[in-house]
Amino acid sequence: MTSKETSTTKRLWWVPGPLIIGAGPSGLATAACLKDRGVPYLVLEKDCCIAASWKLRTYERLKLHLPKHFCELPLMPFPQHFPTYPTKQQFISYLECYAKRFAVEPLFGARVDRAERDASLGLWRVRAGESEFISRWLVVATGENAEAVTPEIGGVAEFRGRVMHTSCYRKGDDFTGEKVLVVGCGNSGMEVSLDLCNNGAHPSMVVRDKLHVLPREIFGISTFGLSVWLLKWLPTRYVDWFLLLCARITLGDTEKYGLKRPKVGPLQLKSTTGKTPVLDVGTLAKIKSGHIKVVPNINRFTDKGVEFVDGRKEEFNSVILATGYKSNVPSWLKDEEFFNKNDGFPKTRFPNSWKGENGLYATGFTQRGLMGASIDARKIAEDIATQWNSKPKHLPCGLL
Numbered sequence: 001m002t003s004k005e006t007s008t009t010k011r012l013w014w015v016p017g018p019l020i021i022g023a024g025p026s027g028l029a030t031a032a033c034l035k036d037r038g039v040p041y042l043v044l045e046k047d048c049c050i051a052a053s054w055k056l057r058t059y060e061r062l063k064l065h066l067p068k069h070f071c072e073l074p075l076m077p078f079p080q081h082f083p084t085y086p087t088k089q090q091f092i093s094y095l096e097c098y099a100k101r102f103a104v105e106p107l108f109g110a111r112v113d114r115a116e117r118d119a120s121l122g123l124w125r126v127r128a129g130e131s132e133f134i135s136r137w138l139v140v141a142t143g144e145n146a147e148a149v150t151p152e153i154g155g156v157a158e159f160r161g162r163v164m165h166t167s168c169y170r171k172g173d174d175f176t177g178e179k180v181l182v183v184g185c186g187n188s189g190m191e192v193s194l195d196l197c198n199n200g201a202h203p204s205m206v207v208r209d210k211l212h213v214l215p216r217e218i219f220g221i222s223t224f225g226l227s228v229w230l231l232k233w234l235p236t237r238y239v240d241w242f243l244l245l246c247a248r249i250t251l252g253d254t255e256k257y258g259l260k261r262p263k264v265g266p267l268q269l270k271s272t273t274g275k276t277p278v279l280d281v282g283t284l285a286k287i288k289s290g291h292i293k294v295v296p297n298i299n300r301f302t303d304k305g306v307e308f309v310d311g312r313k314e315e316f317n318s319v320i321l322a323t324g325y326k327s328n329v330p331s332w333l334k335d336e337e338f339f340n341k342n343d344g345f346p347k348t349r350f351p352n353s354w355k356g357e358n359g360l361y362a363t364g365f366t367q368r369g370l371m372g373a374s375i376d377a378r379k380i381a382e383d384i385a386t387q388w389n390s391k392p393k394h395l396p397c398g399l400l
């Protein structure tokens, strides 16, 4: 990397290899695969550490939702002694070792606020604060979950209790004895409700939409793994039928407890809308026993709680918004060809979501978790390595 002072930006850096934005699992996986192929790169990370989403924005009792062999990054398996579903701390330690093994040393505190292709130079210009980086290749690895989504709910200023997004929730012990409303019933909402319940709080969970809840395991085999295997042999609708039959046998009729199922099966729904089925880790049993209440959507906050859409009012000490996340790509990447400016995802879907035009790439936007990120990382490294190894590698001297 070489640099030069300019009048408009403090420093201008020439990066001979690709620039990777984000040092989460996707960025690390891409960096490791590039390293393995002998291609230099630079990782820019806005926070002060690798895996910031896991270290700074998740709750303490989080475990991987999927079995470990579906979550390992390229070129380095999980340690054998890790359980099937590693804890958050174990996953972070794995990522730390991964970064160390492949000598990934991101530039921390570098929040990219603008990236644009300079067509006259045929290069990407990437701005982070007062520095500008220039490279032939730009790899977007800022994640599907870069920003918390917080809905606007009327009356929030009146409410005298705590309101927080799940990204700020750490542990149920902070809410012991409290009545807590969890808004949202995806995997996070379900798990936070369970954590609250297990720590002496009294959670109610807002269920607004229809959703598929599946057991995490069927006859001792992970539901995810079983689905992947069955899909090799059967069409999606048969696998969906089988999953719903197993869910009915193991979990019973979830509709009785206010969790209505969509008409479309769980895998078909995932492939058409990206909506992930909830893998139950014990929340349903607490709903059945009445320890977690299912409530309708909120109409507005009151000073001591909320009014639901059915007009009923209830008091709560705290409200936790399990209302999801969104990509932040449209806020900084000036490109409307590859990325959709509304949702911040590549317009082309998996398995073609990894490569755009003119040296632009995306890792980890497949809606297929860490497995999808690993597939992207390998393809990107292979593609860039081919270009890197073909002449000319570098820009003519004196460009900067």
Ligand SMILES: Cc1cc2nc3c(=O)[nH]c(=O)nc-3n(C[C@H](O)[C@H](O)[C@H](O)COP(=O)(O)OP(=O)(O)OC[C@H]3O[C@@H](n4cnc5c(N)ncnc54)[C@H](O)[C@@H]3O)c2cc1C
Pocket: 021, 022, 023, 024, 025, 026, 027, 044, 045, 046, 047, 050, 051, 052, 053, 054, 058, 062, 063, 064, 065, 066, 070, 071, 110, 111, 112, 113, 141, 142, 143, 144, 145, 146, 188, 328, 332, 363, 364, 365, 368, 369, 370, 371, 373
């Ligand atoms: C609670 C939870 C549990 C999950 N469990 C699983 C699981 O068990 N299995 C699975 O396969 N998937 C799981 N996922 C989904 C997904 O695999 C993870 O979210 C994973 O962290 C995605 O990695 P990533 O690197 O793409 O994104 P992130 O981990 O979010 O990393 C992106 C990085 O980019 C940085 N960044 C963002 N914007 C900028 C910017 N403008 N400039 C510089 N840096 C920036 C961020 O600080 C962050 O470090 C889970 C997701 C959540 C939210």
